[in-house]
Amino acid sequence: MLDMLEQDYISFAMAKGVPRAVLILPHAVRKPLLPVVTMLGLQMESLLSGIVII
Secondary structure: OHHHHOOHHHHHHHHHOOOHHHHHHHHHOHHHHHHHHHHHHHHHHHHHHHHHHO
């Protein structure tokens, strides 16, 4: 997430005066969380399919 805060579009938006909370929530958190959400979805799929089979 620290790498995301150093991106050019984040620093440009900060220079324009966009509040930090507006930058962090929709932009800096969304991209790093994509692999986490994907893995959680795959784990839930495995968990639910195991319940149905047994």
